[in-house]
Amino acid sequence: MNYTHKAKRIMAIMWLVCVPLGTVLVYLKSPTHLTNWEHYGYFLLLALLSSIFPFFIAGSTIILVLWVNMAIFLKFGLLAEIISMQLCMFPLVYHMKINRQTLYKYFFNSFMFFGLSLLCGSLVMALGYEIGNLNLKDVVIYGSIYAISYILLNHIILYIREYVCGFNPVLLTKDFYWEVSCLLMTLPFGLSLYLFESSIGTTALWLLGIPLISITLLIRMYSNSEKVNADLNKASEFGHQLAERMTGKEILDMFLERLANMFPIDCGYIVDNVDDQFFILRAMEDGVNKEIQCSHEDIKYSLAGKVYEKGVPVLYKKQSEWNYMMPPFLADDMQSLMCVPIYRNQRIEGVLILAAREKYAFEPYQLKIVHLLCSYFAVSLEKARYVKEAVEKSEICELTKIHNYRYLDKQLELDMKKIEEGKYHSVSLIMIDIDKFKVVNDTYGHHSGNLILQEFARIISQEIGSSGTVARYGGEEFVILLPNYSKLQAFSIAEQLRRKVEQTPFIVQLDLDDVSREEIIFITASIGVASAPEDSEEGMGLLRNADRALYVGAKQAGRNRVAEYVK
Template structure:
């Protein structure tokens, strides 16, 4: 959760305005003074132990310190509870991973807990509770009100903070219900601690405190293992999703996006190495894909290059650990960095670099999971390459080495879709047919016919280049798809092709006679042209229109000519 500079300044101003002067006023006018707090140190130690060992439920961190704070308030009053909570902020700040750059979080939390102590404490005093009372009825009622109001006002502060920062907030969230459940469980311990300590002294703190802290540790160990298992299950599902992707582009686009959903990184980079040249294959920064270009040497001598050379996953928890080999693509405010090699066929192909602005943002087990996911990623890319080769093979005419009907049909649908979406203005289609090709086969043989088909395809491919898609429609028919070509432009292209073919000599072997020899022959082609959306906005209709123009306007009109489709 990132806050604007203005919001950060407001948080610091609130702390400065209320916490130091407020604490001083409480010290001066509190009905109970530190000199009267016999045994306070033991309570404070128990509160610190409770705050040192948080645990996690449903992705939320819980610190069971409120049960000790209840006992401290009931025995010593507002000032003692306030001081205890402010001291417990030190281990809490560690668990919240508050760094120098995010120090505003500490000040806001300090202000928030100060306000909670003052508001809840004064509420209970105003309702009639006498500090140090051991009447069972008063302890249960006022202690419960203190705890419940503490929880409600705490969430009210969080709600107001996020509302003022224009964030989507829900008061009765999942976290609220979990915290209420934890409070319901620990409230009797807090009330019991106060009453038991009154009758037995500090012994009560260890008889009640140590078992509860031990239970907290067990819950933490269990929740940690549950979190690891949940991440492993998500990683397994992630691996299956990668395996289902059929193209390298889909896999690359999905990989960093899904990783950002699983782990708290602010920037991610896939650094590839092709023929000993480093470059950034994919980059994602603050939730957006980026196109980045950097010099090979700048990457090679950075932590990305070192990670590639070492071939093992590395985790850096703060900037000073890696700043001496800072990559050019990492922002200056990054702290935690994860560098993981990507292996394919037992050979390192590149590295994945994940970075976060928070210190200690990544856990060591997450490094192992990311390493596992990089293996899934590499295998998926390899599979996608094989699939691509198989698909390309199935879409290439074995004889002419240009696209076949399967690919032409797919490409035409794609171009028409782009036209209908407004991505292109026009789509023109040229259909060509070799004149009297059956006579060529009958005279010179099918082998010679195949040579003519191959050279015919080469002529078209060279003439069209990257301007369009060239494919063999079937037999001696060929198709050219020209996106963003008007009918007039397509007619000019078709005419140039007709002349080129007419003027090109074809050398073919004459194998049907008694003596084999080579002979030069000339061929011609009839051509039909149709354009979308002028003639049709459907691919199949566009093909039929060009075919109709070819046979009616060119073949029946004498062959060796170009004809346009006319409605």
């Protein structure tokens, strides 16, 4: 959640006004002042140990320190518990990875825990509890009230904060249920710790504290492994999704976006190297794709160039570790950084850079996962390249080297769709048929016929250029698609093509005689023209109408002419 600067200032002011002064007032007004410093030191040590080892369950961070602080309150009073909780904030600051930009988190949490200690302790004492009371019934009742009210008020305060800051908070979150579950587990330990310590001394702290901290460490190890397994499962799913993408653009679009969902990154860059020249292939900053231009030299002598040269992934936890080789495209406020080489066919092709504004944002195991994902990424790009080449090959006529009917059918559908969307005002189609081509084959042989088809395709492609799509329709028939050309303009182009073909000498080889020799012949072509949407609003209808104009208006009228479709 992103809090405004005003909200962050208010959190700092609340802490400054309430916590120092409030602690002094509690010292002056508290019914019990701290006297047994040695015993309190043992309790405080146990509380600090409990706060040092948080663990994660289903995405919730759990810190088992309340059971010790409850025992501290029951034995030493409100002031001792406040001091303990505030000191436990320092391990929390480390685990929360607080820096200058996120210092407001410390102020708010310190203020909140001070308020919780004050409210819960005052409530229990108002209900009649006396500090140091060893009556079993009173200890169980008042200790339970203290712990339960602490959990409830904690989430109520968090709910109020989110509501005031304009978010959409939920009171009973999964964090609440997990904290209640952990409270049910640790409450007996806290009550027993207070009673046993009063009976047998500080030995009780070790008898109860060491087993519970050991259990906490085991849960932490298990939860960490579960988190790693969860991230590996996400990486595996991510890899499959990359493999399903058929184009390089789809893979590039997906890669950085999904990495941002998996890891706490604020920006990501894919640095490519082609012909020993570095450039930014793709960049994403705060979830938005960016176009970034950087010189080859600037990238080469930065961290990106060094990782490319060494071929080893690196992880930095704060900017001071890498700012002397800062890439020129990285913002000055970035702290944590991962830089991973991208291998393809055992050769480094580029470098991936992921950065975050928070210090210690990345874990070492995450670097390994990103390295694995870079392998998926490179393999997927390679596969997409092969797929693209295969598709292009399947859409090219092997003989004439122009598009075939498969491509024509797809392109015609796309062009007609653009008319529907208003992107094109018209699409004209020219169908061309070589006159008396069977006679050519019978007279000069099929090899000569193939030479004529090749040269014919070259002439059409050269004349049309990038203005339209040229494809072999089948046999000696060819089709030209001209987007945004009227029928009159298409008719004019068709007439130019007809004259060009008529005037062009074609060289054939006479393989049917005993002696092979070359000969120059001239051919003609008949052409039909139709346009959408005036002649048809469907692609196949447009083809049929051009074909009808070709045979009725050109072939039957004597060949070597252009005819337009007439309804």
